[in-house]
Amino acid sequence: MHPAVQGLLTIAIGVGACISYFYFSNIILDKLIFPARGPHAGRNINRANLVRPWLFLFPGLAALGLYLAYPVFETLRLSLTDRDLGGAYVGLENYRKMADDPKFWEAMRNNAFWLLVVPAASTAMGLIVAQLTDRIRWGAIAKSLIFMPMAISFVGAAVIWKLVYDARPLGTEQIGILNAIYLALGGDQPMNWLTIPFWNNFFLMVVLIWIQTGFAMVILSAALRGVPEETIEAAIVDGANPFQIFFKIKVPQIMGTIVVVWTTITITVLKVFDIVFAMTNGQWETQVLANYMYDQLFRARDWGVGSAAAMVIMLLVTPILAWNVYNARKEMK
Amino acid sequence: MDNIVGKKPALIWATHISVAVLVFLWLFPTVGLFVSSFRTGDQIASSGWWKALFPQEQNTMIRTASSDTQKQIDGNYVIEGNLFAEEGDAQGEISVWGTSSRNIGVYTPGDTADLGEDGMLTVEANGDYRLVNDTEFTGSRGERVFLTAKTPPSFTLDNYRTVLFSGKATDKMGKAFLNTFTVTIPATVIPILIAAFAAYALAWMDFKGRAFLIAVIVGLLVVPLQLALIPLLSFHGTVVEWFIALVGTPMEDNARRFAEVGWLGRLFGFAPGDTINSKGYLGVWAAHTGFGLPLAIYLLRNYMVGLPKDIIENARVDGATDFQIFTKIILPLSFPALASFAIFQFLWTWNDLLVALVFLIDSSGETTVMTRQIVELLGTRGGNWEILATAAFVSIAVPLTVFFFMQKYLVRGLLAGSVK
Known part of the structure; x- marks a missing residue:
């Protein structure tokens, strides 16, 4: 069977199964289990209404439980076992092994730089673009063009930027714009930007900043438009200049949104995999946690250490997770 | 939104320019990929994509037509044609040319090169050439001509086909x-x-x-x-x-x-x-x-x-x-x-x-x-x-x-x- 046909069939079966599940489970509940007639009609209706939310929730919760909640605990368990010993419990052995691996510490160091640079740069750029484009007539088009990389896959972006960073031997024409500019400005040798240890990390980060700025811009632009006009007018009357208005009036008022953007990008950074995988695959000291984990799981086939690395990512996400949950609960009250 | 920024022309211009620069920076890498996808492998390797949008100086080697197209005019044997047309290339403008790979720029358009027993070759700026000899041309391949020509931008859909x-x-x-x-x-x-x-x-x-x-x-x-x-x-x-x-x-x-x-x-x-x-x-x-x-x-x-x-x-x-x-x-x-x-x-x-x-x-x-x-x-x-x-x-x-x-x-x- 052709996969496309299989795909269509799956949609049909999947959608059909979902709809009939919801439809028939409701009918069974109302007509068979708790019929709204007879001596207990009232009690039955109440009981049916107690059960019904769970009918609606069941498929979603089952999928969430199986595909996200269960793996967290299973990964924790796997990180404490050794596959070669038939899954025997080995305590923190995998974590010790990982701590002895210089590649792990390289990944941690690089991730720390990613976490410092990318969210800050993306948010700052996004804020600047949002502020600037709000003032001009063709701002909507400008925004849409800067937002565009959001639609491009990390892999596509990797190809785009590899062309930018391309290096040809001295004496031939440079086809990477960065080297062309570098040589035009008096550089003496074309540089292989992605193989210069330490600094190559920043060339990889540029790719993610390029993608994430659009996201930051969209959210911050909406927040800026929500800043009450009176506060700005009052500042103007008091003689504030445009920079004072921006930094002292507007930015403090959208601080909450800035934090949201910052944390969202932070999570993206922690999970960054495709860019490194496609551009350097962790060579030349560009390893990051997610790629390290992938290496351990599928190249070294060491599920224990791989799971331990995944747990480290989870651990780093946890504070943001807790903060989000705390805020969501506060908002619902 | 008519605050003080709206009344300072200098700031307005600064805003316009900085947004334009940012948009340009953000688009530039993607446009590079887009343009490159319409160029041949040789074109991509020989010049940066940003030059593809303008006419370029390129060195190429093109052969004249083979001996079976020769005609007899006034007792001489003549092969005529256009160099760009021979290869199906886009039209260009020749600045210098030559007949050996060691000396690719010895003649200017309009010059006549003496090829010894192979005859006399004249090449015009638009690629028209005339090869004249008093004996009959033999051999299945034409003469080699090395060109330095300005060719207009050319793009192809071949990559997408491949x-x-x-x-x-x-x-x-x-x-x-x-x-x-x-x-x-x-x-x-x-x-x-x-x-x-x-x-x-x-x-x-x-x-x-x-x-x-x-x-x-x-x-x-x-x-x-x-x-x-x-x-x-x-x-x-x-x-x-x-x-x-x-x-x-x-x-x-x-x-x-x-x-x-x-x-x-x-x-x-x-x-x-x-x-x-x-x-x-x-x-x-x-x-x-x-x-x-x-x-x-x-x-x-x-x-x-x-x-x-x-x-x-x-x-x-x-x-x-x-x-x-x-x-x-x-x-x-x-x-x-x-x-x-x-x-x-x-x-x-x-x-x-x-x-x-x-x-x-x-x-x-x-x-x-x-x-x-x-x-x-x-x-x-x-x-x-x-x-x-x-x-x-x-x-x-x-x-x-x-x-x-x-x-x-x-x-x-x-x-x-x-x-x-």
């Missing part, structure tokens, strides 16, 4: 393109449906534990899917083993291979000896569904909560069941939120690499997706920029189209989806 239709083993992008669609569409539709029901329950039904569940979903929003890879891969393996045990008998040494097949298995088209791979479309659809659900439920719930309470309560009073309220009122009203999520999920599944690598692509490579193919090309054909650029652009084109047509919904979704 990438999409050639079907070569390394270039199976056409197949990967279809596979990617096969992955994305069910992986977009199914979570929407499941999430819509769950979101309705969380938004409009009263039950114990609702607040707790919402908090759990907010928490799951940020759980890295990296954690799910190994547990789910072994879960999928277990499902395959169950399935085989259900419709037949598994082999003793390999629980994922049939020893015998029951009637139910035959109905599915299995034969003894068949293996079932734990990687495949079903697995990747399920995985994308699971990973997409937290955002789907969260987005849809937030939207549904904001729908007017009166409509729903009136419908309840009129005797509508929850199921009817959901399908007849909530679902149509929630269209913008559904569209937002659909775009997110489509972009995410289309652009995904990791989930496809882990859950879909097996060693046969038949089920490869575009992102995977591009990474492969980056590794094996890092120098073939024409193939790489075209392949990447094919994969980018679809999400970009969706992006530009549905941007409104994408922005709305972003605004609603970021946890406040």
